[in-house]
Structure formats: structure tokens, C-alpha cells
Amino acid sequence: MKVSVPATSANLGPGFDCLGLAISMKNQVIIRPSKFHSVSLKGEGANNPALKDNNMFISIFNDFYHNLSYKKRHFRFEFQNEIPLSRGLGSSSAVIVSAIASAYAIEGIKLEKDKLLNLALAYENHPDNITPAVMGGFNVACVQENEVRYINKAIPKNLKAVIVVPNRAISTQLSRKTLPFKYSKEDAVFNISHSSLLTAAFMAEDWEMLKHASFDQIHQKYRMKQMPELFDVQKTSLKEGALMSTLSGSGSTLFSMSYADDSKNLEKALKLRFPHFKVFTADFDNVGVRIEI
Ligand SMILES: Nc1ncnc2c1ncn2[C@@H]1O[C@H](COP(=O)(O)OP(=O)(O)OP(=O)(O)O)[C@@H](O)[C@H]1O
Numbered sequence: 001m002k003v004s005v006p007a008t009s010a011n012l013g014p015g016f017d018c019l020g021l022a023i024s025m026k027n028q029v030i031i032r033p034s035k036f037h038s039v040s041l042k043g044e045g046a047n048n049p050a051l052k053d054n055n056m057f058i059s060i061f062n063d064f065y066h067n068l069s070y071k072k073r074h075f076r077f078e079f080q081n082e083i084p085l086s087r088g089l090g091s092s093s094a095v096i097v098s099a100i101a102s103a104y105a106i107e108g109i110k111l112e113k114d115k116l117l118n119l120a121l122a123y124e125n126h127p128d129n130i131t132p133a134v135m136g137g138f139n140v141a142c143v144q145e146n147e148v149r150y151i152n153k154a155i156p157k158n159l160k161a162v163i164v165v166p167n168r169a170i171s172t173q174l175s176r177k178t179l180p181f182k183y184s185k186e187d188a189v190f191n192i193s194h195s196s197l198l199t200a201a202f203m204a205e206d207w208e209m210l211k212h213a214s215f216d217q218i219h220q221k222y223r224m225k226q227m228p229e230l231f232d233v234q235k236t237s238l239k240e241g242a243l244m245s246t247l248s249g250s251g252s253t254l255f256s257m258s259y260a261d262d263s264k265n266l267e268k269a270l271k272l273r274f275p276h277f278k279v280f281t282a283d284f285d286n287v288g289v290r291i292e293i
């Protein structure tokens, strides 16, 4: 059985904890019944001993599997990870979503995507990464009485993600601690209006509007101060043809969106200017979690 989940970029500037989209890089796991428990890790995190000894995927998988199955079976887990850890590309959401989906799939129990999303919410209480991880595409989501309410829209092929991954990780938990406890009415109005305009721009496919809508007052500047070079990455991206350029999730990655025709130049300019960071172009993912029995 094979499950794969795409990377995600959350917040998209002003949409703190509510906007996110899926990117075509994935974490994949193959699970087979086996005589003994065993784990193989390739790609991102392969050299991280914590992922072998105390793996979040395996602990979530076991929680669900033991509830769903009366059998006591062992498995071999083969992980192939493309999503870098703690860089703001939804690595934790990918783990949560794939672990829950795998526990159901291995027992042959059908799990609707909406139910999967709501189960994932117990592990990540903001829905902006888990929703695109499950559904793909662009998503606006909020939580009401422990349920995710969302609207989803596919992203056309003529747009690309241009991604700058710094060489330093930022944990979401720590990055949330850098944010103020209170905001002014002006900052609240700024973010509500920009987030609404950005959502409308995605729905109407008015890509030029992203150049005006993607600004934020409530989280990016506080977080980016931890790595001031990111302000420069953002400025360079917007100057070199990005439609929008935002801190991806809680950082440290900078996500830009551009027309496919402009993406090569943008990638080249960023590679030249920031040779110590990983820069690449990716498609968007409009499918979300994939399960092959
Ligand atoms: N492939 C993986 N296998 C097991 N655990 C993982 C894996 N990827 C991430 N994790 C767990 O998730 C943690 C990172 O989560 P964190 O929320 O800080 O970053 P992120 O999800 O990459 O960023 P963001 O939520 O901003 O997009 C890691 O410290 C590890 O515990």
C-alpha cells in the first residue's frame, strides 16, 4: 500500500492560519505487512536519527491502527521524503495526513477526505496546511466547533511556485512564540481586507491582483527578523517577476508565485543572488493525498 501527500504553503501573506495551497513535491510511504517492525528512510530527514527512533508518522499510525484493527501485525515502513523538515512547507501536516490515511487504507476501510481532514485537525489545530495537504489546490479554511469549513479551487497550469529554502530550520512552535499577543485595529483591518482580496483574486483567477493583495501586518515581519536576509529574498522576488512572495507557513522558506513564462528568470535571479539557499521551481498540486492499495 502506498500513500503520498503534497507539500503545502500556508498563510500566503495575510491569510494567517486560514489560507494555503499544495505544491507538487511529496512525501511518500510504502507499507507492507512484515514479520518484524522495520523502517527505511530516504530523502529529507534520512540522516536524522530521531525519525527512525521516535517517528511522528509511526506513533500517529499506531494510534489509529490499534483502534481500527483487532489484529496484532508488524509492518515495514518505507519513507521517501521530498518535503524538508521545519522549513514551512507543511512537513508535519504531510506526516499527520499520511499516517491517518495509511492506518485506514491498510485495514481496507474507506475514509472520506472530509473525515480525514477533521481527524488531522486533532494533531494540527490550524487548518491552513492540512486542508491543501488533503484536498490539493488553493484553500480557504476555518474551524468551527472542531470541524474544518473550507472552499477549494484548482490552480491553473500556467502558474508556478518558485521556492527559496534557507539552510536553517524554523520550528512552527517557536516561530508562533515570536508573535505579539495583541494587534491594533489597523493591523486587523489591514489583514482582513488583504486576505479577502487575495482569496477573491484566486477565485476570480485575477493573478495581477495578487501584486496588491499579498501583504501582511501580523506575522511575517516578526518572524523574518529571525533571518533578516528573507526581506531581501522577498524584495528580489517581487522585483524579478513574482506575482506574490510570502513567508511559507511559519518559515523559513520564501514562497513566490509567478506566471510559468516568468518562472525561469525569477529562479535564475534568485539563484544568482542567494547561492547559499536552495532555489527551485515547482508545479502546483490539485489532487492532495493519494492512496494506492
Ligand atoms: N518526514 C517526517 N517524518 C517524521 N516526522 C516528521 C517528518 N517531517 C516533519 N516531521 C515532524 O514535524 C516537525 C516539523 O514540524 P513544523 O510544524 O515545525 O514544520 P513544518 O510542518 O515543516 O512547517 P510549517 O507548518 O510552517 O509548514 C519535525 O520536527 C518532526 O517532528
Ligand SMILES: N[C@@H](CCO)C(=O)O
Pocket: 010, 011, 016, 017, 018, 126, 128, 129, 172, 176, 219, 249, 250
Ligand atoms: N499558520 C501556521 C502555519 C504553520 O504551521 C503558522 O503560521 O504558524
